[in-house]
Amino acid sequence: MSATLPVDAAPAGRSPWRDARVRFMRHRAAVASVFILALIALACVFGPMLLPNAFDSVDWNLMSAPPTRAGWHLFGTDELGRDLLVRTLIGGRISLLVGVLATLVSVTIGVVWGAVAGFAGGRVDSAMMRIVDMAYAVPYLLIAILVVTVFGRDILLVVAAIAAFSWLDMARVVRGQTLSIKSREFVEAARAIGVPTWRIIFQHVVPNLMGVVVIYTSIVVPGVILSESVLSFLGLGVQEPMTSWGVLIHDGAAVMGATPWMILFPAAALSITLYCANFIGDGLRDALDPKDR
Amino acid sequence: MSASTTNTPVLAVRDLSVRFTTNDGPVYAVNDVGFELGRGQTLGIVGESGSGKSQTMLAMMGLLARNGTATGQVLHHGRNLLGLPAAELNAVRGDRIAMIFQDPMTSLNPYLTVERQMTEVLELHRGLGRREARVRAIRALDDVKIPDAKRRIDFYPHEFSGGMRQRVMIAMALLCEPEVLIADEPTTALDATVQAQIVQLLRELQREHGTAIVMITHDLGVVAGLCDDVLVMYGGRVMEHASADDIFHRPTHPYTRGLLAALPRLDAGAETLRSIPGNPPNMNALPPGCPFSSRCRFVQERCVSTLPLLQPLAPGAPTLRACHRSVADLDALEAADA
Numbered sequence: 160m161s162a163t164l165p166v167d168a169a170p171a172g173r174s175p176w177r178d179a180r181v182r183f184m185r186h187r188a189a190v191a192s193v194f195i196l197a198l199i200a201l202a203c204v205f206g207p208m209l210l211p212n213a214f215d216s217v218d219w220n221l222m223s224a225p226p227t228r229a230g231w232h233l234f235g236t237d238e239l240g241r242d243l244l245v246r247t248l249i250g251g252r253i254s255l256l257v258g259v260l261a262t263l264v265s266v267t268i269g270v271v272w273g274a275v276a277g278f279a280g281g282r283v284d285s286a287m288m289r290i291v292d293m294a295y296a297v298p299y300l301l302i303a304i305l306v307v308t309v310f311g312r313d314i315l316l317v318v319a320a321i322a323a324f325s326w327l328d329m330a331r332v333v334r335g336q337t338l339s340i341k342s343r344e345f346v347e348a349a350r351a352i353g354v355p356t357w358r359i360i361f362q363h364v365v366p367n368l369m370g371v372v373v374i375y376t377s378i379v380v381p382g383v384i385l386s387e388s389v390l391s392f393l394g395l396g397v398q399e400p401m402t403s404w405g406v407l408i409h410d411g412a413a414v415m416g417a418t419p420w421m422i423l424f425p426a427a428a429l430s431i432t433l434y435c436a437n438f439i440g441d442g443l444r445d446a447l448d449p450k451d452r
Numbered sequence: 453m454s455a456s457t458t459n460t461p462v463l464a465v466r467d468l469s470v471r472f473t474t475n476d477g478p479v480y481a482v483n484d485v486g487f488e489l490g491r492g493q494t495l496g497i498v499g500e501s502g503s504g505k506s507q508t509m510l511a512m513m514g515l516l517a518r519n520g521t522a523t524g525q526v527l528h529h530g531r532n533l534l535g536l537p538a539a540e541l542n543a544v545r546g547d548r549i550a551m552i553f554q555d556p557m558t559s560l561n562p563y564l565t566v567e568r569q570m571t572e573v574l575e576l577h578r579g580l581g582r583r584e585a586r587v588r589a590i591r592a593l594d595d596v597k598i599p600d601a602k603r604r605i606d607f608y609p610h611e612f613s614g615g616m617r618q619r620v621m622i623a624m625a626l627l628c629e630p631e632v633l634i635a636d637e638p639t640t641a642l643d644a645t646v647q648a649q650i651v652q653l654l655r656e657l658q659r660e661h662g663t664a665i666v667m668i669t670h671d672l673g674v675v676a677g678l679c680d681d682v683l684v685m686y687g688g689r690v691m692e693h694a695s696a697d698d699i700f701h702r703p704t705h706p707y708t709r710g711l712l713a714a715l716p717r718l719d720a721g722a723e724t725l726r727s728i729p730g731n732p733p734n735m736n737a738l739p740p741g742c743p744f745s746s747r748c749r750f751v752q753e754r755c756v757s758t759l760p761l762l763q764p765l766a767p768g769a770p771t772l773r774a775c776h777r778s779v780a781d782l783d784a785l786e787a788a789d790a
Contacts, residue, residue, distance in 0.1 A: 175563060175608065281518070344558040351513055351553075352546035352573050352624070356538070362572065366563035 179370075182446040189442020192435035199432055203251035212242035214249040215400040223418045235420040237410065246402055247425050253396075253403035254429070257318055258384040264322035265383070266376050269329025274368065276330070277337025278360045288334065291327050299324040300389070307395040314397055321386045325379055329372070336371045340364050370447040377440030381433045388429060404429045461488040461527075462631045462664050463512075463549070468524035470504070470511045470688075479735050481507045481520070482688045484762075487681070489632065492662040496679035496696065498670060498711070502732045504688035505668045509634050513551055514541045528632075547577040550625035554637040556617035560609035566593075566620055567605045573627045592623040596653060615646035619653065626657060634666045639674055651677050672715055676700060684708050687733045687743025690762050694771035704765055704773045706782060707744045742774070750777055750785050 184190060207214060211231050218232070222240040226233055234243035276287035303320040310316055340346065341364070349359050384404075390396050391405025399406075404425050411422025470482035482504040489495055497505045511522035514533065526533040528544060536544075545551075553559040561569060570592065571585035580588065586605070593601035596619040609617060618638060625633055635654070639647040651674055658665060667678055675682055675696060682699040684692040684707060692705040703709045710728040730747035739745055745755040754776050765771040765779070777785075 175610070344553055344555060345561045347515060348551075348553055348559040348621075349561070350515055350545070351551040353542040353544070353576060354546075354572065355542055358576075363561050363564070367561070369563070 179443075179446040183442050186442035186445055188438045189445075192438035192442070196432065196435040196439070199251065199428065199435075200255060203248045203255060206248040207245050207252075210242070210245050210248075212245045214245045214402070215241065217241055223414075223421075225418070226420055234424045235418070237421055238414065238418070241400075243407075243421065243424060246407060247404070247428055250402045250404045250407050250425060251428060251432075253314065253401065254384055254387055254405070255432075257314065257321065257387040257403070258380055260318045261321040261325060261383045261387070262376060262380050264318065265326035265379060266329055266372065268322070269326035270333050270365065270368065270372055272326065273330040273333025273335075274337050274360050274365055277334035278341055278356070278364060280338075280341075284334070288331075291330050294324065294327055297324075303390060304393070304395060307390070312395065312398050317387060317390055317396055320390070321383055325383055325386070329375055329379065332371060332375050333368055336368050337364055340367050343367075374440060374444045374447060377436060377443050381436040381440075384429070384432065384436075460490070462491055462529065463489040463666075464525070464527040465508075465512065466525040466527065468508060468511060468522065468526060470507050470516065470520055470522050472517070472520045474519065474736075476736050480688055480738065481735060482511065482522075484524070485683075485685070485690055486524075487683055487693065489664045489666065491631065491664055492658060493681065494658065494665040494667060494679045496675040496682045497666065497668045497685060498672065498675055498682060499685035500670060500732050502735065503685040505670075505685055506636055507688075508685075509551070509636055509666065509668055513545060513549065513634065514538075543577070546573055546625075546630075547628045548630055549632045549634065550628070550630040551634040551636065552618070552621045552625045552638050555641045556614060556621050557609075557641065559621060560617060562609055565606050565608055566612075570605070570620075570624050570627060573624060577628050588627065589623075592627050593620065595626070595657070596620070596623040598623070614642055615649065618642060618646075618650055622650070622653065622657070626661065626663070629661055630663060632664045632666065634668070636668045637670070638667075639669070639671060647671075647674070648677075654678060672700075672711065684711070687738055688735065689743055690772070690774065691744065692771070692773045693762070694773075698771055702771075704771060704779045704782075705775050706748050706750050706777075709782070709786075710747075710749075742776070749789070750782060752776065 212218075218236060218240040220240070221227075221229075221232060221236050223238045224232060224236045224240075226235045232242050232244065234247055236243055237246070272287060272291070276284045302324075306320050307316060346359060346363060349363050354363070387396060387403060388405030388408065391403045392409040394409070396403050396405055407425035408422055408429065411418075411425060415422050465488075466486045468482060468485045469480065472479040472481055485504070485508050487495060497508065499505050507516070507520070510516050511520070512526045512533065514536070516522060522534055524534065528548065533541065533544065560566070567586060567589060570589035571580075571582055574580045574585035574588055575582070578585075590601050590605055593605060598604055598616060598619055604612075609620070612620060622638075638654075639650050642650060654665065655678060657663065665678070667674065669675060679696045682694060682696050683690055684699070684705065686707050691707045692699070692703070694704070699708060700712065703712055707728075713726050714728060728747055733739070733743050733746065739756055741754070741756045741758050742748070742760050745751050748755065758776075760774045760776045762772050762774040765773055
């Protein structure tokens with residue numbers, strides 16, 4: 160038995176994640192979406208620095224101008240003569256920032272809440288999940304409007320308002336998954352090694368949840384971006400002259416008949432982003448589906 | 453309790469009982485089990501599925517399911533582990549008493565590298581840094597003869613074969629050089645050649661480190677290869693407790709005899725496989741008497757109504773048995789049968 164086996168040429172550490180990456184790469188729409196989304200994000204971050212127009216500077220000669228090469232107004236200007244291309248990119252910054260921040264917050268809360276509830280079980284579980292149920296029953300938009308009206312329009316407040324409600328689904332999904340992982344033998348093995356409970360949850364259970372979490376996050380992101388747009392559309396988002404896609408669409412919708420480009424470009428940016436996020440989610444679901452091994 | 457317990461016990465179990473509260477009423481899975489284990493000794497616990505072997509071990513480790521309660525004593529150097537707070541129990545588990553499980557496929561975390569899972573043990577119990585822990589872990593993998601351990605330690609569990617995974621589990625269990633290793637059917641999920649390797653490996657490691665082993669198994673071959681003492685369990689009770697030699701050559705209990713007779717033998721040339729007629733008892737409704745009475749060939753009225761106590765074969769004898777019939781009786785009846 161001490162005979163050494165021939166060393167095979169397998170590369171070290173082929174993790175379950177690596178397998179998933181290979182499968183993801185086969186999903187063409189998802190891969191393309193990653194590129195497009197990266198492009199949009201890069202444009203939003205760096206575009207305004209490279210373009211000659213500022214998002215709040217007014218061009219008195221060109222108000223409500225259609226797209227033109229003159230003065231780099233490639234998306235046209237709004238009724239105050241501000242460049243729509245730069246405003247769309249700046250708006251994208253806000254929308255994506257809110258999307259990422261709110262998603263991070265809601266995923267963190269959702270995973271911790273769900274994993275603890277599922278693993279603890281019993282009364283703790285019941286109590287924690289009843290809180291989730293109660294939060295579900297609260298009319299989310301109403302509360303968001305209330306919060307923003309009372310505390311003023313602050314982007315962090317918008318993030319908080321969105322995150323406060325979008326973690327609920329995540330918590331439920333994670334709890335369900337935790338229940339099934341809890342009964343797996345390696346959890347018992349970890350106990351037998353003397354690993355404390357909190358460490359079992361976060362070191363052993365949470366990594367096993369990541370597949371579900373990643374997939375679910377890809378559903379949360381577009382939802383959160385959309386929520387921001389809804390809030391902005393209702394006039395509860397960022398303050399003028401700062402803008403977001405929701406605000407731009409709101410403003411554009413008012414003058415849709417006369418100057419359609421004012422709604423067209425921001426709406427296109429939002430839709431493309433949402434489509435990309437959905438495709439990526441699709442790709443991840445296929446890639447991480449354990450049945451597809 | 454038994455002949456080969458010459459040195460002071462590392463682990464002593466006294467009157468261990470496990471009760472589960474279920475919707476169908478209480479289930480007494482383990483009843484008054486006791487044994488002692490000295491340094492470097494191996495105790496085999498054999499019995500059919502549902503005889504309470506595994507629950508005995510889980511109770512000792514404080515790993516019972518939520519609806520289970522254990523009573524009695526599990527003394528580790530005289531300290532009772534039952535009812536110890538989780539933090540103190542965690543300090544013992546994995547450090548002084550380690551456990552390996554039946555299925556190496558599922559008892560390793562699929563999303564963590566073997567390195568992470570092994571270093572965690574040392575970080576928890578020895579307070580080692582990651583790098584130092586890694587060196588020790590590689591040495592442990594070398595000890596269980598994992599080829600090219602330095603590279604393979606960064607593998608994920610699914611990249612190992614079943615036998616290799618069980619070796620990883622053994623390496624992990626022995627990282628802190630525990631005094632007691634509890635092995636819950638460690639060879640059941642492996643094929644025959646690998647089983648032999650694992651048994652051989654355990655024997656070598658035991659010789660090197662002086663680890664006491666509790667081997668739960670229903671494979672009598674493993675018992676013969678490894679164990680000093682054997683505990684035969686049925687229906688949550690100890691039927692017979694004797695040295696491995698006595699169990700194989702001078703079994704005193706009808707159940708033990710039945711188990712041995714059921715072993716297929718190459719030399720005897722029997723055409724049909726013998727079995728013990730009937731099924732293991734329903735743990736919800738055990739008879740008031742001997743749990744084996746419903747299947748015993750030598751059953752008498754007393755067996756059904758009163759529980760036979762676990763008693764020495766003769767005053768002062770090492771072998772303990774729980775049967776109303778005397779050995780001479782059994783021999784006579786068996787001879788008449790044949």
